[in-house]
Amino acid sequence: MATNKRRKLETAEPPQVHATALSAFARLKQARAAAVQDTPVEAPAVPAVAAEATTTEAEGQKKARRSKRRSPQKQTPVATEEPADGLQDYQDIAPGVRTPYEIPVVAANPEPATSEKSSSPVVRLSNFQPTKSNFKKKAGGKLYLQLSGGERLVILGNYGVRVTSGEVTLNGALLKAADKTHWVCAPQCYALPVLRCPDETAIELSPHPGAGNLGKMGRLSPLFRRIWNNDIVADANEKAKQPTFEILFTSADGPKKATLFDLVSPPEWNRKIDQLVATSQKKPVSVMVTGPKSSGKSTFGRLLTNNLLTYYSTSTKRRHAQGIVVLDLDPGQPEYCIAGQIGLVHVTEPLLGPSFCRPLPGSGVNILRSHTLASMSPASDTSLYILAAIDLFNHYRNRLGNCPLVINTAGWVQGIGLDLLTSLVDALRPTDLVYMAPGPVDIVRSLQESAQGVFTQLPSQTTQNSSRTAAQLRTMQTMSYFHAETVPKVHPTWNVSPLTMVAPWQIKYSGPSQGILGIMCYGYQTPPNLLADAINGTILAVVEIENPMAFRYGLSEDAMDLDSQPPSSSQGLTTVSTPEGLPFINVATTLDPKYSQTIGLALVRGIDVENNILQILTPISDEKIEEINEKQGQIVLVSGKFDPPTWAYTEDLYYGSRTESTGENGSGDIMEVEDDEELNPSFVEEEQQDEVDLVSTSIPWIEVLRGDEKRGAASKVWRVRRDLGRTGATGD
Numbered sequence: 001m002a003t004n005k006r007r008k009l010e011t012a013e014p015p016q017v018h019a020t021a022l023s024a025f026a027r028l029k030q031a032r033a034a035a036v037q038d039t040p041v042e043a044p045a046v047p048a049v050a051a052e053a054t055t056t057e058a059e060g061q062k063k064a065r066r067s068k069r070r071s072p073q074k075q076t077p078v079a080t081e082e083p084a085d086g087l088q089d090y091q092d093i094a095p096g097v098r099t100p101y102e103i104p105v106v107a108a109n110p111e112p113a114t115s116e117k118s119s120s121p122v123v124r125l126s127n128f129q130p131t132k133s134n135f136k137k138k139a140g141g142k143l144y145l146q147l148s149g150g151e152r153l154v155i156l157g158n159y160g161v162r163v164t165s166g167e168v169t170l171n172g173a174l175l176k177a178a179d180k181t182h183w184v185c186a187p188q189c190y191a192l193p194v195l196r197c198p199d200e201t202a203i204e205l206s207p208h209p210g211a212g213n214l215g216k217m218g219r220l221s222p223l224f225r226r227i228w229n230n231d232i233v234a235d236a237n238e239k240a241k242q243p244t245f246e247i248l249f250t251s252a253d254g255p256k257k258a259t260l261f262d263l264v265s266p267p268e269w270n271r272k273i274d275q276l277v278a279t280s281q282k283k284p285v286s287v288m289v290t291g292p293k294s295s296g297k298s299t300f301g302r303l304l305t306n307n308l309l310t311y312y313s314t315s316t317k318r319r320h321a322q323g324i325v326v327l328d329l330d331p332g333q334p335e336y337c338i339a340g341q342i343g344l345v346h347v348t349e350p351l352l353g354p355s356f357c358r359p360l361p362g363s364g365v366n367i368l369r370s371h372t373l374a375s376m377s378p379a380s381d382t383s384l385y386i387l388a389a390i391d392l393f394n395h396y397r398n399r400l401g402n403c404p405l406v407i408n409t410a411g412w413v414q415g416i417g418l419d420l421l422t423s424l425v426d427a428l429r430p431t432d433l434v435y436m437a438p439g440p441v442d443i444v445r446s447l448q449e450s451a452q453g454v455f456t457q458l459p460s461q462t463t464q465n466s467s468r469t470a471a472q473l474r475t476m477q478t479m480s481y482f483h484a485e486t487v488p489k490v491h492p493t494w495n496v497s498p499l500t501m502v503a504p505w506q507i508k509y510s511g512p513s514q515g516i517l518g519i520m521c522y523g524y525q526t527p528p529n530l531l532a533d534a535i536n537g538t539i540l541a542v543v544e545i546e547n548p549m550a551f552r553y554g555l556s557e558d559a560m561d562l563d564s565q566p567p568s569s570s571q572g573l574t575t576v577s578t579p580e581g582l583p584f585i586n587v588a589t590t591l592d593p594k595y596s597q598t599i600g601l602a603l604v605r606g607i608d609v610e611n612n613i614l615q616i617l618t619p620i621s622d623e624k625i626e627e628i629n630e631k632q633g634q635i636v637l638v639s640g641k642f643d644p645p646t647w648a649y650t651e652d653l654y655y656g657s658r659t660e661s662t663g664e665n666g667s668g669d670i671m672e673v674e675d676d677e678e679l680n681p682s683f684v685e686e687e688q689q690d691e692v693d694l695v696s697t698s699i700p701w702i703e704v705l706r707g708d709e710k711r712g713a714a715s716k717v718w719r720v721r722r723d724l725g726r727t728g729a730t731g732d
Contacts, residue, residue, distance in 0.1 A: 011490050043488060087428045123251040125192075125262055134352040141243060143205040147197040154192050156254055157229040157245030158208030159324040160688030166201030170194075171263070172273070172303035173350035174310040181459040183208060183491065186245075187227035188254065189468040191263040193352065199300070210491035211244035214357065214634065217483065217494060220651045223468065223476050226255060229456050260469055266301060268458050273304050276432060277311050286405040288428065290447065291436030293411030294470070296461030297704070298335050300436065301326070301408045308349045308404045323348035325368075325400050328406040329389055330375040333476070335408060336365060338601055339474045340541065340642050342385075344392040346400065357472070358492060359481040360619060361660070369395050372541035372598040374522035374640020378410055381523065382420055386427065391593040393428050405430075413443055435458050471643075478539075482603060486621045498651035504605045511612060515635070518575050518583040522590055522640035529580045532607055537649075537701060539642040540602050545553060545634040547595035548573075551587070574720030580609045585636065599624055602637065602677050603645060630674045644707050649701045 121225070127150075134146040136588050146166075147153070160181040167176045167384070171193040175182055185208070194204075211228070219226040229246035251260045254510050287304060289297045309324050326345045328336050335355055337343040343353040349364025361367045371388035378385035385460040396405060407430060413421060425433060425447070435444065435449040437460030448455045468476070484491040495502060519535065525532045545551075551573050576584045628635065705711070 012531060032375060036317050042457065044199075050725060057515045060298055062513060110724075112196070121224050121622055123261075123683040124250045125250055125253075125260070127151055128153055128247075128249075131566055133313065133653055138204075141207045143204065144347070144414050145202065147201045147579045149199045151197050153195040154248045155195065155205070155245050156186055156188060156192060156248055156260070158183075158211035158241070159245035160184070160206035160208060161195065162204045162206070164202045164204055165198055166197065168201055169198070171350065171352055172265075172306035173352070175350075175467060176306075181206060182350065184329065185214075185357035187354065187357075188258050188260055189466055189473070190354050191261055192248070194262050205245065207244040208491075210493060213494050213496065216496040217480070219496060219655055220475075220498060221225050221479060221481075221647055221654060222569075223472055223621045223647075225465070226258065263299070266459050266461070271304065272456060272458060277307050279431075280308055280404050284402055284404045284428040285432060286407065286428070287432045287434060288407040288409065288425065288430040289434050289436070290409045290413065291434075291460065292413050292439065293390050295411070295436040297411070297436055298330075298333065299461055300434065301406050302335065302351055303381045305347060305406050306405070307351075309347065309350055321401050322400065324582070325390055325403045327389070327395050327396065327405060327428075329385075330408050330410045331378060332371050332410060333470060334477075337367065337370055339478055340374055340376060340601075340640070341372050342392065342599055344368045344396055346403075351553075354473075356477040356480040359477065359484040360486070360492065360494060361401050363490070368399070371593045371596075372543060372640075374541055374638050374642060376641070376643065378412065378420060379416065380641060381590060382665050384419065384522075384593070386680050387425055389424060390427050394677070412529045413439065418443055418446055426678045427475075432456065434458055450694050466470050474643065475647055478601075478643065478645070480654065481601065481619060482617060482645075482648070484619050486619050498655050499603070499605070499617055499648050501653055503618060504617050505602075507614045507616060509583060509612055509614045510577075514583075516583070516614070517634040517641065518573075518585040519637045520587070520591070522563065522638055524641075525586070525588060526586050528576050528586065530580055532580045532609075535604050535639050536607055537645070538604055538639065540604060540616075541638040541640070541642075542600050542618065543598050543636045543638055544628055545589060545591070545596050545636055550591045550595035551585075552592055570687075580607060580690060582614075591636070591638070596636075599628075600644075603648060617656075647700060652699055653702070 089435045128145070136144040138144055145153075147166075160183045161170065161175065162179070163175050165177050167174060171177070171182070173182075173276075173331060178234055181204075188512070199569075211604065215228055215230075218424060229244070230242045235326040235486065248260060254260045276285055276287060285308075287299045290303075291297050305324050305326060324347045326336060326347055327342075328345060329335050329342050331342055332338055333339075334341065336345040338359070344367070346366045347364060348366075348367055351358075351365075362479075369392055371391070373380060373385060373388070375381070396403075407426065407428065410417070431454060433447060433448055433455045435455065435457050438444075438457070444457065480494065480500065483494045483496070485495060509516055519531065519540075521531075521534075535557075573585065574587070576586045578584050600618055600620040602616040602620075604614065605617055606615040607613075608615065625635075708715075
């Protein structure tokens, strides 16, 4: 019998939230509210910060009216003498002058309202109340703050924090009083970290020296614009020096039309992290974090890493001076490696910024070993993915087995992805398996059987509205990687000129002084006569061959004789010369991870067929290449299914569209990136029509389309009408 009823999919029960699962800060806030109102307070079912902005159900049914937000009141300037220590009170400012670090007065309990900058309600972010005694300004744009126990700060931008007395927690890291300054990068395209003070604390906030260089990446791509407290894109006519950070008291204090939200760690996460930190005092733990896409795996792994790195027991004197090891097995959204790779990373300092703010290994982050999949998903070659993961785990066990291990996995948990995940659990044998978000019963049951008693299910992170999609964040990370400078400095630096202005590496690909052994293709086999067209203008992985056994499937039978010793060279390898003279390793296999490792990525800028020279752009240092040559190693370039570098083709257009008078485009506006842009590229082109100077250009791979030119019917993004069924609607 036919029926129109839908059956509900059987899912596992989500973890229950009890009143005892409140964090320490939530309990403190609850106790203070109960003391003021003298009424019992129930355990909130939503984060404490978000609860202040919610409205009652009856009010939600009414039609919202747009109201103007009152401007914050200004403090009356008070004439005081400058303190002897060089500190200047923040109130010693001329009235009516907007200063870089002017702090508005915020009501104790702001009413939820609609901001002029955004249609979302105003949410309380920081509860710090500045006064003459707890907020002072020092020379060089530094701020000196004295915070009380339970107070919190949410800061947008790039800044340094130094704890002068007491201690604070930031992004899961415990920062204690020391002379060291911790540098933080907090763009609005990610959840903003919250600086919390358990007790009386004094901190010093400093401007970030490298913020201007990173902010100027907005000249090359709109993806890097409107993510900081200000857009640094001006040239010679740049105005007065702007601050690199801004304290946010409410969500309305940020830039115009910005969606701001703070980083929320559910109480269940805190309890599990505390348990793992306590266990690590006795023996090193290995934690595998799993779950579907956008469930908070990377966030939980970052919080756990910072906790393991900074929290320790003083009684046992077990300090993780050797650091924490992270096995990053997510090629689509890697936290430490570049997209398309998996790696083993040694972390010795807290991570206080997103991946595109630290594109190259530097202070506190060292990539021990990495392998390329030449793809954004392990589905391209599951066998290679397992072999590479096992090789990285063996290196961890042999070199840093006494360090705690955090394993971040991909978000592919259904079908073959579940089989792949259970295979990893069986091979790596973690001491704890954490699964984010409730899911279908078969997934949870399979992981429980594989984990054998070490399985824990945690709630996923609350979904937040981000101004960048996953693909756009991956593009920003790749773009930041190729523009990063290889000069070792304290702070990362970027070359803010288009890549067409950068001198490429010139590599001889044939002859006696041949610089590469050959070119391979992962995931597909192109004909030799089409290899040059297939790799020109694309991204290739640069792989170091540590032993000729890496070509065990490509060597001849004599070279692979089991009774003989491993070959000392790659003489048995079969290569094919293309019409352009490129050495093509035409074998339907991949390199063995045991005898090879990836050292970086390269962008093919051009092929000089006449001189047999390959022009590439890469941030790989000269020292690394010389080290491989001294070991008489070989280098192979691997092509695959990397994201096409379309951002590199349009950099000149964006860079040339800047006018000297405004420092911006002709209209002075900056395009706002929307999530719909990933669904339909034509939507992006129409939004960028006024921003880019579409004068005739000779840039290759770029075609300017005007209006609906060369676009089929219904090519734009379909927008669903949301006013259907309204009462009182008129119509025939």
